[in-house]
Amino acid sequence: MAYTVPKLTDYSERALERAATECLSACLTDANSVRNSADLKVFRDRWLSRKGTVAQIKSAWLEDAPKDARKLVGFWFNATKDRIQQCLKETEDRLVQEVEAALGGNLPDRESVDISLPGVRRPIGAEHPVIKTTNEMVRVFQKLGYSVADGPVVETDYYNFEALNFPPNHPARDTQDTLFIAGQQGKPQRERLLLRTHTSPVQIRTMEKMRPPIRIVIPGTVHRNDPPDASHSPMFHQIEGLAVDTNITFGDLKGTLDHAMKEFFGSSVKTSFRPSFFPFTEPSAEMFVSCFICGGSGRRGEEPCRPCKQTGWIEILGCGMVDPNVFEFVKDNGYDPRKVSGFAFGMGADRIALLKYGVDDLQLFFQGDVRFLGQWA
Ligand SMILES: [Zn+2]
Numbered sequence: 001m002a003y004t005v006p007k008l009t010d011y012s013e014r015a016l017e018r019a020a021t022e023c024l025s026a027c028l029t030d031a032n033s034v035r036n037s038a039d040l041k042v043f044r045d046r047w048l049s050r051k052g053t054v055a056q057i058k059s060a061w062l063e064d065a066p067k068d069a070r071k072l073v074g075f076w077f078n079a080t081k082d083r084i085q086q087c088l089k090e091t092e093d094r095l096v097q098e099v100e101a102a103l104g105g106n107l108p109d110r111e112s113v114d115i116s117l118p119g120v121r122r123p124i125g126a127e128h129p130v131i132k133t134t135n136e137m138v139r140v141f142q143k144l145g146y147s148v149a150d151g152p153v154v155e156t157d158y159y160n161f162e163a164l165n166f167p168p169n170h171p172a173r174d175t176q177d178t179l180f181i182a183g184q185q186g187k188p189q190r191e192r193l194l195l196r197t198h199t200s201p202v203q204i205r206t207m208e209k210m211r212p213p214i215r216i217v218i219p220g221t222v223h224r225n226d227p228p229d230a231s232h233s234p235m236f237h238q239i240e241g242l243a244v245d246t247n248i249t250f251g252d253l254k255g256t257l258d259h260a261m262k263e264f265f266g267s268s269v270k271t272s273f274r275p276s277f278f279p280f281t282e283p284s285a286e287m288f289v290s291c292f293i294c295g296g297s298g299r300r301g302e303e304p305c306r307p308c309k310q311t312g313w314i315e316i317l318g319c320g321m322v323d324p325n326v327f328e329f330v331k332d333n334g335y336d337p338r339k340v341s342g343f344a345f346g347m348g349a350d351r352i353a354l355l356k357y358g359v360d361d362l363q364l365f366f367q368g369d370v371r372f373l374g375q376w377a
Contacts, residue, residue, distance in 0.1 A: 003030075005056045011069035016076040023057065027084050031091045040095060047084050054081050126377030130237055130365055133353040134219045137239050140263045141217040144256065146241060149216040151202035153223075154181065158190040159201035163329040164280040172279045177225040179234070195223035199240045200280060203344060204329060206242070211334040212342075213245035219349065230361045237349035244322065244335065244342030250283070253319060253343035257287055261316065265292045272313060281320025281344055288313040293355070307355055314355065319345035 003026035006019060027047060034043050047053045058077060065073040127135065138148060151159075166173050168189055181193040199220045206216055218240040226232040243252070258271045270290040278284045290296040291308035298310040308314050322344055324337035331337070350362055357376060359365070364372050 003027075003053065005053060005060045008061055008064070008073075011065060011073060013072060016072060019061075020076050020080045023053070023080055024083050024087075027053075027087050031087050034091050034095070037095065040091060043091065044088060048088060054084055057081075126374075128365070128373060129357055129359075129376045130350050130353045132376065133356060134237060134239055134349045137260075137264060137347075137349070137352070138217050138219055140260045141241055143263070144215070144260070146215045146217040146243075149202050149206045149218050150220055151199075151205045151218075153196055153221055154193055155196040155201050156190065157192045157194060159204055160194060160196050160198070162190055163204045163326070164200050165323050165325045166279050170279070179223050179225050196220075197224050198222055198346065199238045200344075200346065203240065203242045204326075207244070207330040207335055208333060212340050213243075215241075215243045217241045228363055230363065231351075233350070233362055233366060235366070236362075238346055239349050240344065240346040242322070242342060242344045244340050246340055248321075248341045248343060250321060250343070253321065253345070256343075257317070257319060257345060261287075261289050265289060268295075270296070273319075276318060276320075278318055278320055280323050280326050281318075282323040284318065284320035286315055287317050287319055287345075288315050290314075293358075316352065317345050317347035319343065 003023065005023070008015065008019060030043060030046070034040050045052060049055070057080065061073050061077055062070070142148070160178075161170075161173060162168070178197050179195045181195075184192045199218045199222060202218045202220070203216075206214065206218075218238075220238060221235060222238050223235050226234055228234060243256070254271075254273060261269055261271050268290075269292055272288045272290075273285040274288065276284045276286040291298070291305060291312050291314050293307050294300050294305035294312065296312040298305050298308060298312045304310045305312075320343065322342040327335040327337040327340065334340070350365060353365065354360070354362060
């Protein structure tokens with residue numbers, strides 16, 4: 001059935017709806033007559049090619065539309081286009097089902113099966129290098145008596161920021177540009193949902209549920225509003241830890257992390273702590289390990305060592321003593337800052353995997369190319 005795109009003279013909602021309905025009904029009739037892949041190609045070309053019906057609608061409706069009607073026409077054009085694409089997809093699915101049904105119906109008719117033919121090979125999957133790195137690091141802490149905790153990726157502002165000592169409008173929030181869930185302006189700020197920017201909310205959630213002493217390690221996915229490049233991704237992975245008890249000191253923090261790094265990177269690595277700032281720890285530090293690639297010399301033969309920028313040290317994690325302000329939020333569950341103390345640490349699993357596997361572009365981990373990922377299977 002031939003369908004010609006009508007010129008629009010009336011740009012009212014009612015007229016646009018009528019034009020869209022006529023177009024879709026012609027598209028559905030056309031789709032119903034598709035019987036094989038040759039028909040499907042004709043159908044796709046007629047409706048969705050560069051000069052197809054959808055393109056014609058775009059010029060016939062949108063280009064001549066008066067300025068004040070453009071938004072409405074745009075809406076109806078997009079809705080019509082989506083439905084036509086959906087119609088194509090459903091027609092493809094229907095053809096696949098028909099072919100499968102026909103094959104299935106023919107199977108019993110076949111006289112024999114050639115059992116000498118090679119079977120269908122199903123490749124066995126393997127851990128993704130980031131997951132593998134995470135699991136190895138988690139195991140190091142499990143051996144020290146830590147249990148694994150997890151929590152929601154979609155968090156409230158309260159758990160992601162406020163309870164971690166980032167008050168509303170605090171400048172430290174700027175360092176973690178967040179992806180917010182849309183349409184929540186009606187809610188109080190602390191209830192608004194966002195994609196968590198760190199795994200730290202799980203620390204608060206766990207302290208609300210478990211009384212001290214606790215020792216937990218928290219692996220998980222986090223998001224920030226960072227454009228993707230060789231060292232950034234809007235989605236990445238962290239591993240955090242938290243230990244709370246009476247009389248936990250900075251010495252416990254240093255001893256635990258030094259031991260963990262030797263377990264993970266090898267017994268010859270050294271660690272170094274340098275002062276830093278995080279809103280939820282006080283004092284805070286960045287921990288470096290001696291470069292396990294050049295052995296701390298800063299050079300690889302004649303070449304400068306790039307992973308450690310020739311310094312012999314690689315920054316691995318942030319850590320510190322839990323700020324008493326954070327304990328105030330969970331005080332009623334036994335975390336009186338005058339009675340307990342603790343330390344926390346957090347590291348980027350992706351960064352450690354990059355270093356460990358000698359990969360120089362973070363994006364390679366997330367493009368899903370099995371030729372790349374298979375190297376570590
Ligand atoms: Zn180095």
